[in-house]
Amino acid sequence: MANITKKVSWSSRGDESGGGERTPLLNGSEEVRYSRQLSGDGGMFHIGRLSTVDLEEDMTSDEDSVRGCPKEIPHNEKLLSLKYESLDYDNSENQLFLEEERRMSFLGFKCLEISRWVICGLIGFLTGLIACCIDIAVENLAGLKYYVVKQNIEKFTEVGGLSISLILWAVLNSAFVMVGAVIVAFFEPGAAGSGIPQIKCYLNGVKIPRVVRLKTLVVKVCGVICSVAGGLAVGKEGPMIHSGAVVAAGVSQGRSTSLKKDFKIFEYFRRDTEKRDFVSAGAAAGVSAAFGAPVGGVLFSLEEGASFWNQMLTWRIFFASMISTFTLNFFLSIYNNKPGDLSSPGLINFGRFESDSVAYNLYEIPLFIVMGAAGGLLGALFNTLNYWLTIFRIRYVHRPCLQVMEAMLVAAVTATVSFAMIYFSNDCQPLGPDQSEDYPLQLFCADGEYNSMATAFFNTPERSVRSLFHNPPGSYNPLTLSLFTLTYFFLACWTYGLTVSAGVFIPSLLIGAAWGRLFGILLAAITPNGSVWAVPGKYALMGAAAQLGGIVRMTLSLTVIMVEATGNVTYGLPIMLVLLTAKIVGDYFVEGLYDIHIKLQSVPFLHLEAPATSHWLTAREVMGAPVTCFNRIEKVGTIVDVLSNTSTNHNGFPVVVPVAASDDLGKICGLILRSQLIVLLKHKVFVELARSRLTQRKLQLKDFRDAYPRFPPIQSIHVSQDERECMMDLTEFMNPTPYTVPQETSLPRVFKLFRALGLRHLVVVDSENRVVGLVTRKDLARYHLGKHGLEEMQLAQT
């Protein structure tokens, strides 16, 4: 084995690659706290990767400081976990693959293309169907619950003893939530939360374990029904995106590993490249079903996932989105006994904003921008609170039964607070003829009137949002709205991160709509002529956009989603301005909610561009070295030893040809993956030294596809002592043309290549094409712009 252990020595590199002139350029970088010192012989790379023990000690000491002063960010946020692997978005164009492609006729490629469309249609259809099931289940369960509680309240309002109603409500809520929390906590913890951070990571190219499994889907769907029906401050939209992604991952592979069922179709798509494309389509279909926003879905997928714009892929994504919203619409219209009425395209429907009734004027734009800033501030507050809460949960609430109990507690508290708010509110509104409330609570109001606070609390969040947008001016009094905003803000903040599957979109919209409407009412009151133009519904919409933007910080896709959900393109510009302002203001304080959760998981997430001030770093400083390489014909024992070495756990190995002159660094001639080696070992593709080479068993691409995606660990493969002495010929299986860069390439250039092509390993070579290093996702994700310029995160085995 040509294990290249010699350190790269700068002095030996001569002047043929500009090495001489490089040193003065680094002068400008003194202000950067650059933790890694290059020792004399170029060693001591990756301090972070080696000093796991030190870091753990750091963490315990940090814990105290966090408890004392939670403002200080604990150390583990600056870590990247080594447990996450990348997806192979770059095809391994080895001889097997090329032979297959060359054998395939033009018609064969056409058939593949048609299968892709069929799969996307299926993805859209199934995602729409799931959304439809969730919607119907939630509506019926919540309807039943509210009906029972309403009956109970009405019964006890006059005779007294409303505390029984409260207990009933709280128990019903807790029961629903308990079911939801138990299945998540005990069966599939991966189904917790909205799933959007996980899908973001997956589309970014990080392999998150168990994220696209069938079991996750089942638990997610049941869990979200329970948590919404249980009255938590959550939405069912985020989980839809995750569900769509799982459907896509399942359908596109033509088999279920969990159910051990292989339909023997779509075998060509059994690799990361194709699967990730389909998962993009699934996520888009999910967005589309959730918000009735097919274009928004496409843009969401592109914003989060695609680094390389592929026109055909985008069309397919769009097709899946269209089918998804159409399916949902179609089945809901049948369910509502109005077949053919395709007017409720998504799970949440903002109702129709007519341009003539709520047009905006030029002078309102500054007001919208102010609202955006407020949304950014409130969003930052929300995220900071949730961040602390999450840290707390990671430390103290990690046992499943504790998690279930916390979820039940939140459910009970939500019911209690809601009840108290309704009970103490005296905002009575006349019950008009065009009353759209589903469960109007009279409570202590006069006959023919209803309790206005109850329209906000005694309802599913989706309906509350719509009421805030569309109810006529005067439906809510300012005090009701302020109290509602205040309580719901803290409830939603507490709820996000519980061990239930639930999204944060709707609660954010609801908080924003409430304070936005409040803002509109105040405007109408204090400005002359304000009641004419300051329509509360319009300000509720802007507030909702601002709050959502302040929390999740998406811009482009969110604008389009909001525009599609309101069905009115006129609001495009103000919504965009509001979202931009919220993002700018919020980013000043703290990151978006999803990014915080991704960071807390120490996921090596690659942003779109390298940090702006990173031009002074080159591949030489960034890369990992020394690199473990294999020879083209390698001893089986060596391969098994390298793969079994848990301390390195490398996944890609350059294949080299030894150079006669120097026996330390080999010349690159290919790249082979751990997964490929595992398959080769499993099928015993060995050449015995005594026999001729022809006895090597011929492997097919099919063997690799059958093993995908759950390659067995090296420990499960038994290699006898005799076999260890055999040789393995890697020529046919390695990628003979891996991408390489010279050592002097600047970090932004390396980053661009890596990101644009979705690489997993990028080989760094010297001017003689000898392997000197390997750049992986973690080497690039480490650098980020902090408060004090460029900072470097550390790698740890968490």
Added chain:
Amino acid sequence: MANITKKVSWSSRGDESGGGERTPLLNGSEEVRYSRQLSGDGGMFHIGRLSTVDLEEDMTSDEDSVRGCPKEIPHNEKLLSLKYESLDYDNSENQLFLEEERRMSFLGFKCLEISRWVICGLIGFLTGLIACCIDIAVENLAGLKYYVVKQNIEKFTEVGGLSISLILWAVLNSAFVMVGAVIVAFFEPGAAGSGIPQIKCYLNGVKIPRVVRLKTLVVKVCGVICSVAGGLAVGKEGPMIHSGAVVAAGVSQGRSTSLKKDFKIFEYFRRDTEKRDFVSAGAAAGVSAAFGAPVGGVLFSLEEGASFWNQMLTWRIFFASMISTFTLNFFLSIYNNKPGDLSSPGLINFGRFESDSVAYNLYEIPLFIVMGAAGGLLGALFNTLNYWLTIFRIRYVHRPCLQVMEAMLVAAVTATVSFAMIYFSNDCQPLGPDQSEDYPLQLFCADGEYNSMATAFFNTPERSVRSLFHNPPGSYNPLTLSLFTLTYFFLACWTYGLTVSAGVFIPSLLIGAAWGRLFGILLAAITPNGSVWAVPGKYALMGAAAQLGGIVRMTLSLTVIMVEATGNVTYGLPIMLVLLTAKIVGDYFVEGLYDIHIKLQSVPFLHLEAPATSHWLTAREVMGAPVTCFNRIEKVGTIVDVLSNTSTNHNGFPVVVPVAASDDLGKICGLILRSQLIVLLKHKVFVELARSRLTQRKLQLKDFRDAYPRFPPIQSIHVSQDERECMMDLTEFMNPTPYTVPQETSLPRVFKLFRALGLRHLVVVDSENRVVGLVTRKDLARYHLGKHGLEEMQLAQT
């Protein structure tokens, strides 16, 4: 000069890069007509590039065959012109650039980012303003014309002598068109047509001469006003896209080379990378202003241009689009005396389709698909006819005065045909109270009635489209519609390609709306209960989408544009299905209209992916060789000689270090562009051999930026005989880390790298890092999938 003239000999490559196993893989490629034979020593590359004389002979012999049998595609469609150069979308990260980037602080990058947003805002604003001017000018001029003609017709209807009205109409039309044609033909031929093919090419990375000049913009705007007011079968939407792009190219550079005015701002953006990004934004703003479709604009730009998805860029594009549609809306609302009524967001407004009035049912979807197929067929017919016409025009109508005369002839014929159709039509409709016609012609109809044919012909095309979409059932009788479709189809086909600036969107929509409405009327007549669900306006919309899709073949962006223009997301799925069907059916026969025109210009257009069956080609077969290389310190005379060699006209030169062992192939150490060498020569950055190196004048990046984009030709730079003996040190100016690929890389892999990073030159190296070839855009654009599998186009100096 290390001019590498030794041919690459395969046998010398040894077995370290899999060369031995490569040959059998090529066996499957026998069916491909592969014109280039590799002779024994690997020479005879690029037959096409060398045999220009042969090709010209081919063309003359082809001409006869075309005249005799126009079905056969003439030879020049299979050519790629060498006159088109690529844009440098890959930054040349030389030492100057890196020094500047490293000097720049984080705040500096922030300021740049803010400038980018400001520029995009300006682009949107100016594009909206231009759209507004065009709209107002067209409306007034056309209004005046129709008023005069209407008066005249009314005067002569009763007394007889309508031929005078006809002559008046024809003369007015011809006069307008003459003005439009004269300025285009004599002042700026680049402003002809819709400009979309040119912008497509520019965004694809091809430098089209004069396409983003100020003069082009002025001529384009005046030209489109004249041609629309002149009653041609054209729209003003396509030219808006071109106008937006020119505005963007101008604003982003902070100077006008034509006006010789330099504002000394935005100097950082004076390179192809940045400029192309802004041009994307400009094109999107143009679409947005034309159709009131900001999201459609973004998708148009992405579909046509962006290969690399850049989130920040997309936001800025979206911002420019938003500002553009807002500006247009705002100024039009002031012009229409309804300030604040932001309900006409684009130049064309399809009017509002209310979901409840024109919902569709599941069983209508097959009907829509049939319409899509019909649109595809009609589109293919349109494109084929226009293709022959264009061939005819290229050969016989190339003198400006002939072009003007043709345009005037078309204008007169259009007026005559329209008049005849109106005259002989007896489709009289009652003049209702909600009459939305602007110029109702009574003609021979009874009092209180108007001529229905005149609503289609005696109107600007935009208004006709809207009438076809929204007029109540029964407004048109089937005969009127059939006659209109027939005549307008041929008029529009004849008109596209005239030397006037005009778009094809609106005529396509109009033709489609007419036959779509006809289809709807027939459906209503022949099916039971058809009059209830077969609303003609709905079918007019689908027909319009089908026809437009059949002609231009855009799918994603067009769907979104149509959805945004109708303001109804419910139609998304059917419109998408219609467009997809139209594309599939149309593509079976002939390419899209824009692609045909691009091909006829022999532009080396890179599609999104390499042809599917091209895996058997490798970089070795694709690359151009031998490559002209320079040494790191090169003699000025050598450089001047190479640059002056008009027969090669290379634009990028690898910089090499000679290898001691073999004196033929140098080892790559950088890449330098012709434009950089020109600037170096112009500033006399020479090292005299006698003196020390310190005397070399220090060049700044500013010097390169000032010269951008019109670098002087080498002939204009005087280099004395003494100076020819000096040396030039290229180290500081070359890109030290050009992207390289090994020779065995498959074409799809090369293509992907090239397209994803927007490269202009890709160096092919052997296993020793020695330069063996260079891949450029033309090497990749040559391969395309024809009827008989993979075909190769030839390169010619046209």
